[in-house]
Amino acid sequence: FKIVMGDQEILKRMPVIYKYTDQVRGEIYQPLVIAPPVTATLTEKAFIFNGIEPKTISVQLKSFKDNASGTIKPSLPAGWKASSDNISFKLLKKGDEQLITFQVSPSANTSNGKLLLNVVIDGKTYNSGLRIIKYDHIPEQTLFPTAEAKLEKIDLKFAGKRIGYINGAGDLIPESLKQIGYDVSNLTESQVMNSDLSQFDAIVTGVRLYNVNEQIKVLQPKLMKYVENGGVLLVQYNVNSPLKIDDLGPYPFRLSRDRVTEEDAKVTILAPEDPAFNYPNQITTNDFNGWIQERGLYFVTDVDNRYTPLVSMNDTAEAANKGALIVSNYGKGKYVYTGISFFRQLPAGVPGAYRLFVNLLSQKK
Structure with a gap:
């Protein structure tokens, strides 16, 4: 509205x-x-295809009017095909x-791109999803992001399929691993202590598990025994305090506050012959292209020499840091600690992050 005072006009x-x-x-x-x-809300931000097998896409519709009927028309990049070009609905x-x-489903030769959902009602086209942010300490925020998701076709090889996952503070790694074909079991503390962990090809700990889980002191010896007997344990980042x-691993290291915030920061592979870069997928520096938000955080320092630092990276004008990713053989198995932000990259559908993560979970028998 406008407030006019003499010859001055103030726009407010x-x-x-509304109040209730x-x-x-x-x-x-x-x-x-x-x-x-x-609104048409996709269940994932990215859909990952390993090969040409079709994948089911789920969409949650919500009506903001009575008697809303129309069609959903998926828009796909060249070389991709939907099972239906027009999906009718009535709310x-x-x-x-x-x-x-x-x-x-993708064809054998296709480029990656985006899936866009067009909602056609009464001759008009809309393409909004729905996201509600609701906390007691702020007013409710209702957002209408574009109804789209990335489509990524990745050439992935696997060595092992069964993954155990121990929740930390919360991330979407289990859902991301299921997308590419892993059989993921979310493990409770009781299951870790009382089940035979050798059934799993690898176990992954959720972000900040060692900061939030009151039972980790009891779980850690069982996890170390699992590695010693031939398992793979991948520990995602934790804050340093x-x-x-x-002791988060079989040998000493400390957590620092070091991080790399530039998502396109140069990454140097320090141990190119290590299986992490060769089995079952060949990894090059190109696999670090297209990452989002950051490279990683809370890197390790004061690392025992029985660990192998795998990469170095740094923000502009800072010294190279070797603490983003370390690995060590322990007994018959493998221990991995990573400060790399896989918890951001995998849900965002970053191909190189998937390929590297699969390698870290893999071990030649």
Whole structure:
């Protein structure tokens, strides 16, 4: 609105809000939301294809009006095919939701790209998803991101399929590994202690497990015995303080606050003959292209010489750091500690990150 004072005009912009009363929280103020008739929200940010086998795509529809009917028209890059070009829907009431599915498959020779969902209603086309951010300490935020996801066709070789996963503070690594064909079991503390871990080709710990899990002091000896007997344990990053235990691996190292925040920072492969870069996939520096947000964080320091540093990297004008990724043989198995931000790269569908992660999980028998 405008305020006019004499010959001066002041333009004032204010959000439109509405107020309602919650029986517990009292008066609640929320911004007015202007929504499309129907949103189409994809379940993943990226869909990874290893080969030409089709993959099922799930879409959650939500109506913001009564009697919303129309079609979903997937838009695909050249060389990709959807099982249906027009998917009909009908939502009777405002607020109704419906899950629809269709299949997408790549051809033998195709380029990567994006899947875009076009929602056609009453002759008009919309392509919005829905994301709601809701916390008690802030007003509810309703976002309508574009209804799209990356499509990546990756040539991946595997050595082992069964993965055990121990949750930390929360990440999407299990879902990402399932996308490329791994059989992933989420393990509770009881399952770690009481089951035969040799059934797993590798075990992965969630980010910050050693910061948040009160039982890790009891679990750690079992995990080390698993490695000693021939397993692969991959430990994702932890912050350097506070830690529930001091010894995260079979041999000593400390965690620093070092990180590399430039996602395109140069990466130097320090041990090109190591299996991490050769088995089962051949890794080159090109596999570090197209990464997002950062390279990694909370790198290791004061590393025992029985570990092998695999890469070095650094932000602009900083010294090269060898603490992003270390590996060691222990008994018959392999221990990996990584500060590399795989928890960001895999859900984002970064091909090189997938290839390297698969290699780290793999071991020649």
